Amino acid sequence: MATTTLIYDGTFEGLLSAVFEVYTHRLQTVNLHAGEWLTSALFEDVIKVVTDETRAARVLKGLKERVSHIGVQRLYAAHLAGMVGEDLNLLGYIRYAFDSPMNIEEDYGNRYVVRVSELVRMVRREKHRMEAFVRFQQLTDGTFYAAIEPDFNVLPLLIRHFKSRYADQKWIIYDIKRKYGLFYDLHDVQFINLDFSDDNKAANVMASFSEEEGIYQQLWKNYFNSVNIASRKNTKLHVRHMPKRYWKHLTEKI
Amino acid sequence: MLIILVFLIGMNEERITEKLNILADAAKYDVSCASSGSKRKNENKGLGNASNGICHSYTEDGRCVSLLKILLTNHCIFDCAYCVSRKNNDIKRAAFTVQEVVDLTINFYRRNYIEGLFLSSGIFKDADYTMERLVRVAKKLRTEHNFNGYIHLKSIPGASDELMNEAGLYADRLSVNLEMPTEAGLKLLAPDKNQQDMIKPMGYLKNAIIKHTEEKKLFKKAPLFAPAGQSTQMIIGATPENDSEVLHSANYFYKNFKLKRVYYSGYVPVLADSRLPALNTAVPMVRENRLYQADWLMRFYGFKVNEIVNTAQPHLDLDIDPKLGWAIRNMQAFPVDVNKADLQMILRVPGIGLLSAQKIVSARRFGKLNWDHMKKMGVSLNRAKYFVTCNSNEFERRDLTGSNIKQFILATSQSKYLKNTQTQLNLF
Ligand code: SF4
Numbered sequence: 001m002a003t004t005t006l007i008y009d010g011t012f013e014g015l016l017s018a019v020f021e022v023y024t025h026r027l028q029t030v031n032l033h034a035g036e037w038l039t040s041a042l043f044e045d046v047i048k049v050v051t052d053e054t055r056a057a058r059v060l061k062g063l064k065e066r067v068s069h070i071g072v073q074r075l076y077a078a079h080l081a082g083m084v085g086e087d088l089n090l091l092g093y094i095r096y097a098f099d100s101p102m103n104i105e106e107d108y109g110n111r112y113v114v115r116v117s118e119l120v121r122m123v124r125r126e127k128h129r130m131e132a133f134v135r136f137q138q139l140t141d142g143t144f145y146a147a148i149e150p151d152f153n154v155l156p157l158l159i160r161h162f163k164s165r166y167a168d169q170k171w172i173i174y175d176i177k178r179k180y181g182l183f184y185d186l187h188d189v190q191f192i193n194l195d196f197s198d199d200n201k202a203a204n205v206m207a208s209f210s211e212e213e214g215i216y217q218q219l220w221k222n223y224f225n226s227v228n229i230a231s232r233k234n235t236k237l238h239v240r241h242m243p244k245r246y247w248k249h250l251t252e253k254i
Numbered sequence: 255m256l257i258i259l260v261f262l263i264g265m266n267e268e269r270i271t272e273k274l275n276i277l278a279d280a281a282k283y284d285v286s287c288a289s290s291g292s293k294r295k296n297e298n299k300g301l302g303n304a305s306n307g308i309c310h311s312y313t314e315d316g317r318c319v320s321l322l323k324i325l326l327t328n329h330c331i332f333d334c335a336y337c338v339s340r341k342n343n344d345i346k347r348a349a350f351t352v353q354e355v356v357d358l359t360i361n362f363y364r365r366n367y368i369e370g371l372f373l374s375s376g377i378f379k380d381a382d383y384t385m386e387r388l389v390r391v392a393k394k395l396r397t398e399h400n401f402n403g404y405i406h407l408k409s410i411p412g413a414s415d416e417l418m419n420e421a422g423l424y425a426d427r428l429s430v431n432l433e434m435p436t437e438a439g440l441k442l443l444a445p446d447k448n449q450q451d452m453i454k455p456m457g458y459l460k461n462a463i464i465k466h467t468e469e470k471k472l473f474k475k476a477p478l479f480a481p482a483g484q485s486t487q488m489i490i491g492a493t494p495e496n497d498s499e500v501l502h503s504a505n506y507f508y509k510n511f512k513l514k515r516v517y518y519s520g521y522v523p524v525l526a527d528s529r530l531p532a533l534n535t536a537v538p539m540v541r542e543n544r545l546y547q548a549d550w551l552m553r554f555y556g557f558k559v560n561e562i563v564n565t566a567q568p569h570l571d572l573d574i575d576p577k578l579g580w581a582i583r584n585m586q587a588f589p590v591d592v593n594k595a596d597l598q599m600i601l602r603v604p605g606i607g608l609l610s611a612q613k614i615v616s617a618r619r620f621g622k623l624n625w626d627h628m629k630k631m632g633v634s635l636n637r638a639k640y641f642v643t644c645n646s647n648e649f650e651r652r653d654l655t656g657s658n659i660k661q662f663i664l665a666t667s668q669s670k671y672l673k674n675t676q677t678q679l680n681l682f
Contacts, residue, residue, distance in 0.1 A: 106616035109627045132308045136365045144364060167299040168400070169364060186299075215267050216361045222271055223362075226278040227323065228313045231522055231537055237316025241309070251367070252311055 003029045008049035008087075010034035012079050015087070016056035016063075018049045019094050032087040059094075066097045071105045078119040081126075081152035089115045127154045131161050133242075134173055135251045137217075138210040143170040147249055149177045158182065159189045217251050224252035274358070276348040280328040280339050281374055283522060292404060292426040292482035300400030301363065304426055304482075307404075308369055321372040321406065322362050326350055326387055330376030334433070334444040335527045336492050339376045343525065349378075355391045356399065363403050370404030370426070371395070381412035381451075389417055392424035404482075409459070411451035418455050422462055427482035427514070430456050432507070435500045439493035442529055456511045459484050463512070483514035490545065491538040492521040492530055497570045498563035501548055505559040508552070518545040544570040551576055554608060555601045574660060578604040581641055582656035588641040589649075593622050604663075605637030636666050 004027050008014040018032060025047070064072060079090055092112040097104055107113045129150070136144035144166070148155075155175050162173065163184055174181035174194060183192045247253040292304040309318035327349035328339040338345065359371045373391055377384050388407050395401040407425040409418060421428055430452045434440040437449045459480065466479035486507060490500065504516040520542035523533045548570055551557040555577070562576050563569070571579045581588065581604050590599050592614055600611045613631040617623060622645035629635055640659045643649050654662075 104620075106613075107620040108613050108617040108631050109621055109623060111630075114630045128308070132310045134366045138364070146366070164296050165303055166301070166364070166366075167296050168301050212361070216365060218267075219271060219274055219358070220362060220365070220367050222275055223278050223322070224311060224313070224319070226275045227282045227319065229282060229315050229317075229522060232315035232317075232539065234316040235314060238312050238314050241312040241316060241318075250311070251365075 002045055003031055005031040005033065005046045006049050007033050007035060007046065009051050010082070011051060012076055013053060013056040014049060014051040015079060015090060015094075016059040017051050018091060019059045019098075020052070020055040021047055021049055022091070022095065023098075030088075030091070032091050034087055063094060063097065066100075067103060067105055074120045075116065077123050077157060078116055080156060081119065081123040081154065083119065083122075083152060086115075086119060089119070123152055123154060123157070126150050126152050127157045129246070130154055130158055133246050133250060134158075134162075135249060136171060138213045139208045140210050141170075141208075142210070143172060145172045145174070147174050147176050149245075149249065150175065151245075153178060155180070155182060163189055221252050270354065270358075273348045273350055273354070274324070276346055277325045277328060277350060278323065280376075281323045281325045281372075283338070283519065283524075294402050294404070294426060294478060294481060296402045298400060300402055301360070302370070302401055302403035304370060304402060304404040310367055310369065320369045321404065322359055322368045322370070323372040324350070324355070324358075324374075326355065326373060326375040326384075326391070327378055328376045329378045331379070332377055332444070332446040334447065335525065335529050336433075336443055336489060336521065338524050340525075352387065352390050352394060356394050359395060359403075360399055360401065363401070368403075370406070372406040372408075374408035375410065377410060381410045382414050382417060385410045385413035385417045385421070389421050389424065392421065396424045406482075409455045411447060411455065413455060415455075415458050418458050419462060422459060422466075422480040423477055425480055427485060428455075428459055428480050429485045429487070431487045432503075433487070433489055434493050435488045435490075435495040435503045436493075439495055442493060453511075456484065456486075456507075456513075460511045484511065485513055485515040485517065487517040487519055489521050490518050490542055491535075496563075496568040497541070497545065497548070498565070498568040500545060501552070501559050501563050504549060505552065516549060518542050518549070540572050541570070544572065544576060548576045551580075556598055557602075573664065575604075577602070578637065578660070578663065582660055585656050589643045590641060592628065592642050592644050593618050603638055603641045605634035605639075605641075607632065637663055 004025075006018050006021060008018045014034075021027070022030060060072075063075075067075075075090065075093065078086070089112055093116045096110060096112050100107075104110065104113060108117070130148055134146045134148060136146045138144055153175075155173065155178070158173060159182060162171065162182070166184070168186070170186055171184050172181055172192070172194075179193065181192050181194060183190050242250070242253070294304040296303040307320060309320050311319040313319060325339070327347070328345070329347050329349060330337075330339045330341055333341040337343075355371070355373065359368075362368045363370065371391075373388055375384050375388060388410070392405050392407055395403075395405065404427075405425045406427040406429065407421050409421065409428050409430045411430060418428070432440075432449070432452060433444060433447070434442075440447060440449055463480055463483060466476065469476040470478075488500065488503070495503075500518070504518075507513050507516060520538040521531065521535075522537050523531055523535050526533055548562050551562060552559055557580070561580060567583075570576050574582075581602065587599075587602070590603055592600060592603075597611060597615050600606060600614055601608070603611075606614070610628070610632045614623065614628070614633075617627065617631065624645045625635060625639075625648070628638065628642075628644065639649070640654065640662070
């Protein structure tokens, strides 16, 4: 059977629109990629998915009848992470949910269900790591600033945790890899973009740390060193829990 | 004016750093660091919450750093043989003020370094005097700083019921360290202490927690009282108790005092004393790990303490985990059919954890499970295959004895502990 390739814009609505295409055209074997629509790639079996809110909403409504509220959230989180090459598995999961007479969320015998649960686990782990590894630095105006570089796009998943925990301080968490951040102004969380393009500005951020900031960083490093028990040293375990790629934003490892 | 101010901050910084080094160093041998189990919410837009236990960092020995774990002071009137802070040990002494501990906690917390505070102390003057200071720190954090992060206070043995009650109102968790698994062990190494002084506050707290929990059910507004419960710690390997004594003692305290956790701390030889293991004795890390595994089996896998250790089997195996050990001693209970057996029995299969056991029970409603399915659910087949059957024609047909299986598993598995000891040996 011929394989049809679907190209979509990478958004969750786009993914749901792709599901719509699959069912209206009764497609069987498909391929799904997020990316630009290249007019040069004009093959008969390539469809450009138009992201359409009404179609997406219809698909979402149908999906909600087949999987639980939490199931939809998990799917959303798995998609949000933006892992390359996983689009087809997400599509496969949705199709399997639509094609089965019963709720399939716990059917761990199915490869799509298993894969989605693996993706969710990876995203969750990254989210938990970020909740642990964010290191705020206090700026002169009292705002607490943190830079992160997570493997997956987890910033939107961090809002709830940080908002309820640090309700009485302004804070910014900035994903320098994906160039956007969260800003909490004591009331709400907004998405922001900071312009670090000009070198001066980066230096300005440094210069604007509060007077106490250096002291507490030093105290924290001291604390970290004094709780170590040398006779129990286990570097392998240490690195497994705190992979090296996170170190450059960890005060105690700098 | 400005110059004086800067000078003051500078001086303070140095002194605070020194205190922190001394008092964190003295507290680090206490292993309990969990910050979970509390449901304290952030109220009135204050600072922090204590809902989930996050490890914010890991020491180079791989332990979780979740709390600012310090002593208020390492001055002590007692002389426990195993403790670096003991009266007759010649070390630098220091003491934090209440305000210093509060400032450190708040500032570490705001930077997302920690989940909260774990405050313990040497005993200066007497039990109540010391306990009163600890309580004051917690009270100040809660009432003046609207701090809702996690607070674990060490209860000083012998402290009054009134103070214990106040402690419970501000802290999430309270703990009294049993120190030694048996009273005889305690007598030998901590002659100033008696087990009764430790058990008394535990008993008081148990009743107070039950009472408050019931009130909370009736009145939503009733105050929280030590919502994360109480825990204790025993030092392993400083005295000659066997694993059976250790685990039976743990079981006794779980049952009678409703403890949330018992921590086992492999003794780190820090002091020369004829009553203690010599200074070059290795920390019993594998044993400590086996005890934690056994503890999990008791708390989450439905094992009775007698099934794990008993007079015939007074020690846990060091080369295999206690679950595999039990399975090998009870071959008559296997093989288990994963498509039929109830959850309790599936949980007893070596290689199947809590999560995969639940997945198996959920997934088999959709169809019969085979090896591949189980592998995808995270079952470690290299162990489980000797103990289960599933929807497949391929299964272990040989009539293997328990010791055969043990050999096969040991030969194919790379036990991280065996490896670990090897790398450690290589270092010397
Ligand atoms: S009472 Fe506590 S601090 Fe004092 S010597 Fe004994 S164990 Fe150490």
